[in-house]
Amino acid sequence: MxxxxxxxxxxxxxxxxxxxxxxxxxxxxGPRASRRALRELLGTDRAWPVWERVTDDYYGRYVNNELRFDVMCVERTKAFFAAFGEQIDYTEAARREDLRMAAMQRGWGxxxxxxxxxxxxxxxxxxxxxxxxxxxxxxxxxxxxxxxxxxxxxxxxxxxxxxxxxxxxxxxxxxxxxxxxxxxxxxxxxxxxxxxxxxxxxxxxxxxxxxxxxxxxxxxxxxxxxxxxxxxxxxxxxxxxxxxxxxx
The missing domain is CATH 3.40.50.1000 (HAD superfamily/HAD-like)
Structure with missing residues (x-):
């Protein structure tokens, strides 16, 4: 209304x-494409609230010129998995982010x-x-x-x-x-x-x-x-x- x-x-x-x-x-x-990408990466989107919270934090850092966009994407993925106790290095985070990003782009609409x-x-x-x-x-x-x-x-x-x-x-x-x-x-x-x-x-x-x-x-x-x-x-x-x- x-x-x-x-x-x-x-x-x-x-x-x-x-x-x-x-x-x-x-x-x-965006949320539909992003949720789809997270589901393809993890097999579930139950962690969506955590992804949203981490994204708000890291995208804010990009907007404030604290991180380049490509670096932000990888660091965000590292932080997301760290929230569940999985510590991954930058290379592995970049690999997973590439998979997530490709899935998201297929879902753009x-x-x-x-x-x-x-x-x-x-x-x-x-x-x-x-x-x-x-x-x-x-x-x-x-x-x-x-x-x-x-x-x-x-x-x-x-x-x-x-x-x-x-x-x-x-x-x-x-x-x-x-x-x-x-x-x-x-x-x-x-x-x-x-x-x-x-x-x-x-x-x-x-x-x-x-x-x-x-x-x-x-x-x-x-x-x-x-x-x-x-x-x-x-x-x-x-x-x-x-x-x-x-x-x-």
Missing amino acids: TSAPPSSFTHELGQLKAVCLDVDDTLMD LFDDARPCLDWLRDSGLRLAVITNAPSAYQRKKIAAVGLADVFDVLVISGEVGVAKPDPRIFRTACDALGLSPGEVAHVGDRLDTDARGAASAGLHGIWLNRDGAPAAADVPTITSLHELPEMLVADLPAIPAVPELIR
Whole structure:
């Protein structure tokens, strides 16, 4: 269910000319692919909560420039197995990570609501951009693998621009690349602080995609599915034609 946008958002949304979106866990169903990969590696995904916890820790170190992405992946795998009492060296961790990564890439895919929403946004005349925290080659490969290489006007990837969400500079880099002011751009992502609040602090319209049913946030508009994004935009953008089958 779409939450009521804050009044400042409602007042200014008519100026919207572009929508930026996060990739992982917003457009792409990362958890499904990652769980599948863990299951192939271990024969079970019962250790998924541990993998999530270790991933949050080590990916944070990558985003903060403490570890290169390739090193982060291997160190994360070492730490994961260490959590169960198995001490493996870097070479063995790299071998297991290669197996896991190959399985995950075979499972890359979009959420069911992603492509219809992107098509609606594009057909409505809005420009599209990606803002993502990831290494360049890896993320571009992922975007191409799911058929989105030609969908976006702009790709802003932290590994290319040297700053990561929620740093305001990455959001402003996207606006500059689009040739628009922050007030003309919305950003949608699954991380409340990293995406929605980060975008809002940079002057964009931050929208939180709360897929997991977490407690609502009062300071940013919230949707629980990308199917709800057209409804939110149509309410304040009468010039954009509604597509009934996408407004649920």
